[in-house]
Amino acid sequence: MFKFTALLALVSVVPSLVNAQASLYGQCGGIGWTGATTCVTGATCQELNSYYYQCLPPSTSTTHSSSSSVTTSSKPTTTTSSTSKSSSSTSSSSSAAPSGTPAAGNPYTGYQVYLSPYYAAEVAAAAGNITDAATKAKAQSVANVPTFTWFDTAAKVPTLGTYLSNAQALQTSSGQKQIVQIVVYDLPDRDCAAKASNGEFSIANNGVANYKAYIDSIVAQVKLYPNVRVVAVIEPDSLANLVTNLSVQKCANAQTAYLECVTYAIEQLNTVGVYMYLDAGHAGWLGWPANLSPAAQLFSTLYKNASSPQYVRGLATNVANYNALSAATPDPITQGNPNYDEIHYINALAPLLQQQGFPASFIVDQGRSGVQDIRNAWGDWCNIKGAGFGTRPTTNTGSSLVDSIVWVKPGGECDGTSNSSSPRYDSTCSLSDADQPAPEAGTWFQEYFTTLVTKANPSL
Numbered sequence: 075m076f077k078f079t080a081l082l083a084l085v086s087v088v089p090s091l092v093n094a095q096a097s098l099y100g101q102c103g104g105i106g107w108t109g110a111t112t113c114v115t116g117a118t119c120q121e122l123n124s125y126y127y128q129c130l131p132p133s134t135s136t137t138h139s140s141s142s143s144v145t146t147s148s149k150p151t152t153t154t155s156s157t158s159k160s161s162s163s164t165s166s167s168s169s170a171a172p173s174g175t176p177a178a179g180n181p182y183t184g185y186q187v188y189l190s191p192y193y194a195a196e197v198a199a200a201a202g203n204i205t206d207a208a209t210k211a212k213a214q215s216v217a218n219v220p221t222f223t224w225f226d227t228a229a230k231v232p233t234l235g236t237y238l239s240n241a242q243a244l245q246t247s248s249g250q251k252q253i254v255q256i257v258v259y260d261l262p263d264r265d266c267a268a269k270a271s272n273g274e275f276s277i278a279n280n281g282v283a284n285y286k287a288y289i290d291s292i293v294a295q296v297k298l299y300p301n302v303r304v305v306a307v308i309e310p311d312s313l314a315n316l317v318t319n320l321s322v323q324k325c326a327n328a329q330t331a332y333l334e335c336v337t338y339a340i341e342q343l344n345t346v347g348v349y350m351y352l353d354a355g356h357a358g359w360l361g362w363p364a365n366l367s368p369a370a371q372l373f374s375t376l377y378k379n380a381s382s383p384q385y386v387r388g389l390a391t392n393v394a395n396y397n398a399l400s401a402a403t404p405d406p407i408t409q410g411n412p413n414y415d416e417i418h419y420i421n422a423l424a425p426l427l428q429q430q431g432f433p434a435s436f437i438v439d440q441g442r443s444g445v446q447d448i449r450n451a452w453g454d455w456c457n458i459k460g461a462g463f464g465t466r467p468t469t470n471t472g473s474s475l476v477d478s479i480v481w482v483k484p485g486g487e488c489d490g491t492s493n494s495s496s497p498r499y500d501s502t503c504s505l506s507d508a509d510q511p512a513p514e515a516g517t518w519f520q521e522y523f524t525t526l527v528t529k530a531n532p533s534l
């Protein structure tokens with residue numbers, strides 16, 4: 075009897091010991107977190123952002139700065155990466171780069187898209203603040219939809235390793251191959267046509283070299299996990315700016331650096347087998363008939379000049395924008411553009427790319443495209459009022475040109491503040507079709523998220 079009691083006592087102690095300390099790379103705090111707040115020996119609990127504290131090795135440095143970007147067409151977002159259930163180390167294997175030959179066909183086929191634990195934590199916290207039970211349940215389900223992770227500062231890159239490590243562990247334990255989706259977004263003089271740029275690098279201050287070091291650090295992380303597939307969107311807005319905005323002085327000044335930097339990015343990411351889609355704006359930008367040929371020319375020249383990297387799979391469109399892949403009827407703001415939605419744009423651009431030897435497969439962001447006809451002008455991009463989550467990511471796209479519908483922009487993260495006193499204010503965020511008051515770019519916008527949930531189409 076005594077023995078039995080002792081055994082019970084032991085059993086009851088073991089789980090509490092396990093729960094008392096989070097494992098290396100485990101979550102150890104953040105808004106809404108109820109688990110362990112201390113870490114196993116050798117790790118310290120560090121704040122990645124207000125929603126996510128993580129047990130990291132002492133040497134790991136992290137930042138949790140928000141970013142924003144503002145452009146004529148899309149805005150970036152911030153996402154700090156993190157991990158929750160990795161068992162051991164960041165240097166799981168030191169192996170060579172994948173062989174130089176990409177898999178034939180759609181890189182998404184046969185793969186499951188890895189869920190960002192950071193976005194899942196943001197969504198869980200947001201759902202916790204919703205009182206209506208039905209809406210709360212819908213909100214919670216958004217945590218299961220994969221989004222991209224934006225590496226918009228160099229300081230965030232070390233956390234890529236934790237994602238890859240987690241994805242590798244999940245792949246091993248489940249037998250289901252994983253894709254990690256990232257956005258490469260840190261060009262010097264970023265967002266050259268915007269009213270306010272938040273890029274950390276400037277061309278005048280060593281920006282090209284800094285950018286190359288940023289790319290090198292991504293490559294170094296990817297190289298450690300050769301069994302995890304990585305898909306990257308390359309530099310939202312930048313090449314589209316070179317097509318249409320060279321009359322803006324900052325864009326003219328940045329042209330040479332953008333080309334050199336993007337060339338370096340695609341050459342280097344190619345060596346470690348990252349499947350790449352270069353950002354190509356959207357139907358209301360490069361989809362205007364006069365812009366199609368110049369766009370195809372730029373993409374194909376860049377590609378060939380970089381020795382035609384085999385892992386460049388094509389283009390990403392509608393990143394962080396609101397256009398439908400296939401609109402029932404043209405939105406009045408499209409003003410007669412025959413390419414009034416993303417599929418018309420893609421069908422018009424693809425043959426021009428193919429003629430020049432550029433691979434023409436696409437991914438299309440539909441994260442916030444659930445509701446149409448809600449903008450006053452096609453160029454409006456900031457926290458558009460009444461937007462709803464759109465088609466869930468799928469390879470069932472209805473077009474052989476489109477590899478996957480994706481959610482690049484994590485819905486709920488703000489596009490930009492409506493506070494005109496803020497140093498990062500962009501007047502686009504105070505237009506009458508922009509939801510206000512809006513917090514700083516990249517921070518959580520609870521009211522906006524709730525609207526995305528309730529207006530989701532298809533519904534959640």
Ligand SMILES: *[C@@H]1O[C@H](CO)[C@@H](O)[C@H](O)[C@H]1NC(C)=O
Nearest residue numbers: 146267268318319322359453
């Ligand atoms: C950049 O080009 C787009 C597309 O032509 C245009 O709508 C926008 O006004 C331009 N931006 C600036 C700052 O000139």
Ligand SMILES: *[C@@H]1O[C@H](CO)[C@@H](O)[C@H](O)[C@H]1NC(C)=O
Nearest residue numbers: 330333334337375376379380
């Ligand atoms: C061609 O590649 C070189 C680097 O090899 C780069 O500096 C240059 O900007 C590229 N040109 C174009 C048009 O992409």
Ligand SMILES: *[C@@H]1O[C@H](CO)[C@@H](O)[C@H](O)[C@H]1NC(C)=O
Nearest residue numbers: 493494495496497498511513
């Ligand atoms: C607007 O921004 C200014 C400057 O950053 C700040 O002092 C002020 O508190 C902000 N107002 C609101 C309502 O957030």
Ligand SMILES: *[C@@H]1O[C@H](CO)[C@@H](O)[C@H](O)[C@H]1NC(C)=O
Nearest residue numbers: 105199200202203518519520
């Ligand atoms: C959510 O609720 C928590 C706890 O009540 C609160 O601290 C937090 O500010 C709320 N967040 C939002 C975005 O409403």
